[in-house]
Amino acid sequence: MNYKKEVFVEHIKNAGVVGAGGAGFPTHVKVDAKADYVILNAAECEPLLRVDQQLIDLYADEIIEGLSIITKVVGAKKAFIGIKGKHSAVISNLSKKIEGKNKIEIFQLEDFYPAGDEQILVYEITKRVVPEASIPLKVGCIVINVETVLNIFNSLNEIPVTHTFVTIAGEVDKPSTFKLPIGITIREALELAGIKDGEDLSIIEGGPMMGDLILDWEKPITKTTKGLIALKSDSYIINKKRINEDQALRMSKAACLQCRMCTDMCPRYLLGHKMYPHLTMRKSNYDRKGTQGAEIAYLCSECAVCELYACPAGLSPRLINIHYKKKLNENGEKYISSNEEPHAKHLMDYRKVPVKRLISRLGLDNYDVDAPLYDIDYKPKVVNIPLKQHIGRASIPIVEIGQNVIKGELIGDIPKDSLGAKVHSSIDGKVVQISDVITIEGI
Numbered sequence: 351m352n353y354k355k356e357v358f359v360e361h362i363k364n365a366g367v368v369g370a371g372g373a374g375f376p377t378h379v380k381v382d383a384k385a386d387y388v389i390l391n392a393a394e395c396e397p398l399l400r401v402d403q404q405l406i407d408l409y410a411d412e413i414i415e416g417l418s419i420i421t422k423v424v425g426a427k428k429a430f431i432g433i434k435g436k437h438s439a440v441i442s443n444l445s446k447k448i449e450g451k452n453k454i455e456i457f458q459l460e461d462f463y464p465a466g467d468e469q470i471l472v473y474e475i476t477k478r479v480v481p482e483a484s485i486p487l488k489v490g491c492i493v494i495n496v497e498t499v500l501n502i503f504n505s506l507n508e509i510p511v512t513h514t515f516v517t518i519a520g521e522v523d524k525p526s527t528f529k530l531p532i533g534i535t536i537r538e539a540l541e542l543a544g545i546k547d548g549e550d551l552s553i554i555e556g557g558p559m560m561g562d563l564i565l566d567w568e569k570p571i572t573k574t575t576k577g578l579i580a581l582k583s584d585s586y587i588i589n590k591k592r593i594n595e596d597q598a599l600r601m602s603k604a605a606c607l608q609c610r611m612c613t614d615m616c617p618r619y620l621l622g623h624k625m626y627p628h629l630t631m632r633k634s635n636y637d638r639k640g641t642q643g644a645e646i647a648y649l650c651s652e653c654a655v656c657e658l659y660a661c662p663a664g665l666s667p668r669l670i671n672i673h674y675k676k677k678l679n680e681n682g683e684k685y686i687s688s689n690e691e692p693h694a695k696h697l698m699d700y701r702k703v704p705v706k707r708l709i710s711r712l713g714l715d716n717y718d719v720d721a722p723l724y725d726i727d728y729k730p731k732v733v734n735i736p737l738k739q740h741i742g743r744a745s746i747p748i749v750e751i752g753q754n755v756i757k758g759e760l761i762g763d764i765p766k767d768s769l770g771a772k773v774h775s776s777i778d779g780k781v782v783q784i785s786d787v788i789t790i791e792g793i
């Protein structure tokens with residue numbers, strides 16, 4: 351189908367599509383561009399997550415159609431499907447589906463972490479290096495996650511984002527992937543996978559590497575929730591996730607060897623960026639006050655290779671970078687790039703972190719199993735839909751308490767002239783409360 355760019359962008363905007371695989375950047379802004387390449391990010395490199403690799407198989411026609419349309423609209427010469435070579439059955443299915451579509455090519459990735467980091471993915475496929483503190487578009491690439499492309503396809507058929515796909519894995523009897531209504535609680539989602547009390551369990555939202563420890567199980571599922579990993583509360587990763595910035599700073603001062611393994615293994619350093627986590631550690635150890643010299647923290651992708659794989663002393667350069675990013679932000683200080691063109695280090699290929707080895711290092715071997723996607727059509731009694739599930743400003747409620755809404759109805763709009771995303775009801779029901787979330791009771 352042929353779409354004018356304004357029409358295409360408007361459909362996506364109206365459906366409230368945001369990047370489902372990351373921080374939730376509004377997709378109508380991302381695709382309102384011209385690019386050489388569109389890259390479908392199907393790498394799904396976080397251990398245990400099983401969303402994209404199933405969606406791209408189950409919804410192959412919709413995703414390929416969506417990808418073709420995006421490629422045409424942004425004027426790209428080619429679209430690449432970046433998927434790990436280990437998914438051979440999926441690749442074989444996709445290969446048949448793209449026969450005759452000479453603008454779409456499958457690029458098979460090795461099984462390493464973080465293959466799904468969009469800057470790494472761009473380099474792997476195009477050998478272009480995204481400049482420091484910049485985005486793939488700077489080198490002519492648009493990178494879009496699998497679920498996001500499915501949502502784009504749906505938006506062209508007037509279907510807004512009301513649900514999200516979530517893998518529930520780890521200490522569960524039946525690791526599963528579900529399509530869940532936005533606004534149900536994490537507790538409800540866990541119950542669907544058989545976790546009832548979970549007294550000795552802790553939950554990570556996202557993958558084990560970049561995900562956060564969830565302290566409040568009543569928190570709602572949002573458009574960007576991809577995974578809930580249940581682990582024993584005394585497990586290695588949960589203990590690491592419990593470390594706060596103050597503890598990380600104290601441990602760094604006591605134990606950092608300045609061996610620079612964190613730097614040598616850092617994917618952004620290997621990409622040629624001036625990212626030297628051992629220097630940020632040194633700065634925090636000997637000159638904690640002030641931020642001069644810590645500006646490179648802005649270049650950190652928070653991938654956690656340094657703290658969960660590289661550091662022999664078990665320290666947390668990632669957390670120290672987060673600490674400095676906050677301080678720099680508070681002071682309004684920016685990273686000033688030298689504008690030198692970065693060149694990937696030739697050692698990059700030899701320093702990729704194999705996912706199998708990473709899983710062993712994290713103590714997750716027993717949980718590295720399938721998590722099949724079940725279509726459960728879950729009907730919650732109530733949903734709490736956040737007005738901010740995306741990068742940008744929170745949506746403005748456009749419904750009133752007592753108003754009946756239907757699934758897919760617009761309930762929150764983008765503030766005028768702002769970056770944001772629209773929000774829709776995920777169930778048929780009645781609005782009972784409005785704050786920073788809209789509470790809807792099912793009818």
Ligand code: SF4
Nearest residue numbers: 607608609610612661
């Ligand atoms: S790897 Fe660990 S010990 Fe070595 S420099 Fe980095 S933080 Fe310090």
Ligand code: SF4
Nearest residue numbers: 616650651653654656
């Ligand atoms: S988290 Fe560590 S390894 Fe990852 S980009 Fe930041 S400093 Fe580099």
